[in-house]
Amino acid sequence: MLRSTPVTTMLPVIDLERAAPEVGSPADADRDALLAGLRAPRAWIAPKFFYDALGSTLFDAITELDEYYLTRTERAILRAREREIAAASGCDGGTLIDLGAGNGEKAASLFAALRPREYVAVDISVDYMHHSLEVLQRRFPGIVMTGIGADITRPLVLPAHIGRTRRLFFYPGSSIGNFVPDQAQRFLAGLGAHIDDTGALLIGVDLVKDAATLQAAYDDPLGVTAAFNLNVLRRLNRIIGSDFVLADWRHVAFFDAAHSRIEMHLEARRAVCVRWASGERRFAAGERIHTENSYKYPLEAFAALLGRAGLEQHACWTDERQWFAVVLARRSGARRRSDCGEPTPVDGGAADQKR
Numbered sequence: 541m542l543r544s545t546p547v548t549t550m551l552p553v554i555d556l557e558r559a560a561p562e563v564g565s566p567a568d569a570d571r572d573a574l575l576a577g578l579r580a581p582r583a584w585i586a587p588k589f590f591y592d593a594l595g596s597t598l599f600d601a602i603t604e605l606d607e608y609y610l611t612r613t614e615r616a617i618l619r620a621r622e623r624e625i626a627a628a629s630g631c632d633g634g635t636l637i638d639l640g641a642g643n644g645e646k647a648a649s650l651f652a653a654l655r656p657r658e659y660v661a662v663d664i665s666v667d668y669m670h671h672s673l674e675v676l677q678r679r680f681p682g683i684v685m686t687g688i689g690a691d692i693t694r695p696l697v698l699p700a701h702i703g704r705t706r707r708l709f710f711y712p713g714s715s716i717g718n719f720v721p722d723q724a725q726r727f728l729a730g731l732g733a734h735i736d737d738t739g740a741l742l743i744g745v746d747l748v749k750d751a752a753t754l755q756a757a758y759d760d761p762l763g764v765t766a767a768f769n770l771n772v773l774r775r776l777n778r779i780i781g782s783d784f785v786l787a788d789w790r791h792v793a794f795f796d797a798a799h800s801r802i803e804m805h806l807e808a809r810r811a812v813c814v815r816w817a818s819g820e821r822r823f824a825a826g827e828r829i830h831t832e833n834s835y836k837y838p839l840e841a842f843a844a845l846l847g848r849a850g851l852e853q854h855a856c857w858t859d860e861r862q863w864f865a866v867v868l869a870r871r872s873g874a875r876r877r878s879d880c881g882e883p884t885p886v887d888g889g890a891a892d893q894k895r
């Protein structure tokens with residue numbers, strides 16, 4: 541159900557996206573990027589535009605699908621390995637910063653083991669995150685919680701009151717796969733700048749597997765992923781005032797083995813002309829708008845990516861099918877805190893696969 545009740549608590553939520561309506565603001569940059577993508581010879585829309593309140597709700601529905609193995613596999617690894625993760629992170633009692641937090645449930649599943657003093661949820665879908673955070677704050681009143689509405693593809697600015705030591709950045713959901721590898725490297729390097737020797741990054745990574753399994757996860761027969769993909773056109777209509785008719789478009793998803801990525805597109809069912817205040821774009825029947833990449837990594841390739849970003853893999857946990865990995869990384873050469881114990885070795889061990 542779409543959550544649309546007004547916010548009632550005093551929970552601090554800092555909305556960096558809406559804070560600056562002047563020229564050159566994030567909203568301006570978003571409009572410019574959307575128009576540039578629409579005018580490009582191969583039209584594209586950045587995947588961050590999937591996420592308004594409805595998009596976030598549709599994503600939660602996707603995670604319930606049998607075909608969408610990612611969420612339940614990652615959850616199972618976190619559940620089975622929570623104590624090892626807490627010990628390896630050395631961030632006990634510190635600040636847990638959840639990037640692209642969504643409903644925050646994965647982070648919450650680690651609260652008992654990590655015992656964070658402070659939880660910071662960062663998400664572009666601000667209203668959805670805010671309501672989720674309210675629910676979490678009621679469940680965990682002893683944790684200081686802050687919500688930050690921000691686009692993490694821009695340089696991350698954390699408010700001064702957020703703890704600086706024992707920061708554990710948590711980036712689950714394999715969202716790192718939405719970046720092309722060069723962008724992913726820059727993003728990870730940027731995160732490294734916020735982590736000192738006492739901090740770490742805990743990140744979920746979807747691994748390469750057979751194409752049929754991958755494809756089914758992004759093209760379910762119920763059409764939930766199709767609705768999620770099409771919802772981006774509603775957002776475009778709102779943001780740039782375009783006149784996309786959703787019924788003119790269909791969802792397409794496939795695995796591109798050469799790039800090791802799932803691609804999602806919207807394909808014109810017939811010739812259409814889309815108009816907005818300052819222009820228009822004609823699409824031939826069958827022409828596509830590229831809406832998402834989701835890179836799938838071999839474990840070694842992901843470790844190498846971390847290395848190029850100035851981070852190093854410290855521990856890694858996977859499920860028994862090796863479909864998904866949860867990786868703990870530190871800044872390269874970081875001196876371990878004396879009370880952290882030895883790093884958890886790379887582990888191909890089994891985690892419970894049940895929901």
Ligand SMILES: C[S@@+](CC[C@H](N)C(=O)[O-])C[C@H]1O[C@@H](n2cnc3c(N)ncnc32)[C@H](O)[C@@H]1O
Nearest residue numbers: 588591640641642663664665691692693712713
């Ligand atoms: C795939 S969902 C994952 C949600 C949750 N972390 C999980 O693992 O189930 C991606 C989340 O990241 C958020 N998101 C997407 N792009 C973002 C961006 N550029 N900046 C901040 N948040 C973003 C979405 O709103 C959504 O909550």
